[in-house]
Amino acid sequence: MPTPPPQGIHKRSLLRNDVYDSIRDAIVNGTFAPGERLRDPELEAWLGVSRTPIREALLRLERAGLIIAQPGRATIVAPLDAASTVNAQQVVAAMHELAARLAVPLLSEQDLAAMTAANVRFAAAIKKNDADAASAADDQFHAVLVGACGNDMVPTMLDQAMPLLRRVERQRFSSHDAQHSVSAHADIIKLATAGDADGAALATRANWLALGIQAVAEETTA
The missing domain is CATH 1.20.120.530 (GntR ligand-binding domain-like)
Structure with missing residues (x-):
């Protein structure tokens, strides 16, 4: 499923936890499907925040087992296991x-x-x-x-x-x-x-x- 269109969900002053919650929930509810590539620019446009809180959120999601980071290649949603x-x-x-x-x-x-x-x-x-x-x-x-x-x-x-x-x-x-x-x-x-x-x-x-x-x-x- 493609990245949702921009909705002005978040203001730039939003806490990092809310950015994490939004990406996490999109993975959990299937908006981002297993194996789907997550691109920073698309996430930035969707959430309305800079790259820094997004990268921090992705690191947390990797530790939680929800995404797989492939250095120099791509960040993808982890397959169901x-x-x-x-x-x-x-x-x-x-x-x-x-x-x-x-x-x-x-x-x-x-x-x-x-x-x-x-x-x-x-x-x-x-x-x-x-x-x-x-x-x-x-x-x-x-x-x-x-x-x-x-x-x-x-x-x-x-x-x-x-x-x-x-x-x-x-x-x-x-x-x-x-x-x-x-x-x-x-x-x-x-x-x-x-x-x-x-x-x-x-x-x-x-x-x-x-x-x-x-x-x-x-x-x-x-």
């Missing part, structure tokens, strides 16, 4: 398990209400096969636990591993196959409300490992 995706899933599951175990004793009624509301939005998005809305609601659900856990390393690790996983995960969120996650979220809320940190942690881990990512990844890369 089943093994790397499963590795990312395992890291994400472990980090969310830890977040839940640490967060549950600290959750407020407002936190639990936010998780419940996010799951309602998630269920509605799955029913409509709306992968983008489902991903956003799922992020909002788990962000409550990550935000409350008090361990700054958890979001750092998730920021590294989640983009690689999200490329395949969003395919699950565009079908009714992800309906089981609605029930899994409800179970996590129930356990958290009861103050069962270990139970909520294990349920959270199981939720991430039950997405069938390996099957989807292998089918996609076949």
Whole structure:
């Protein structure tokens, strides 16, 4: 797919993180397809920023496994890889398990209400096969636990591993196959409300490992 036309998305004063987020999201949602070449001038025109924040963003994306830099040749979107995706899933599951175990004793009624509301939005998005809305609601659900856990390393690790996983995960969120996650979220809320940190942690881990990512990844890369 060609680079999107200029939209004035970013002002020159925009933080580097926002440039990174925009390119990352375009890779995750398929706007930039696996194997597609990323050209600095086209990215500059699209995002409305100079080359420096774009090169910094591309370095971060390379570390995250989303692009491949070929010195003196080209920068391309990394092909989907089943093994790397499963590795990312395992890291994400472990980090969310830890977040839940640490967060549950600290959750407020407002936190639990936010998780419940996010799951309602998630269920509605799955029913409509709306992968983008489902991903956003799922992020909002788990962000409550990550935000409350008090361990700054958890979001750092998730920021590294989640983009690689999200490329395949969003395919699950565009079908009714992800309906089981609605029930899994409800179970996590129930356990958290009861103050069962270990139970909520294990349920959270199981939720991430039950997405069938390996099957989807292998089918996609076949």
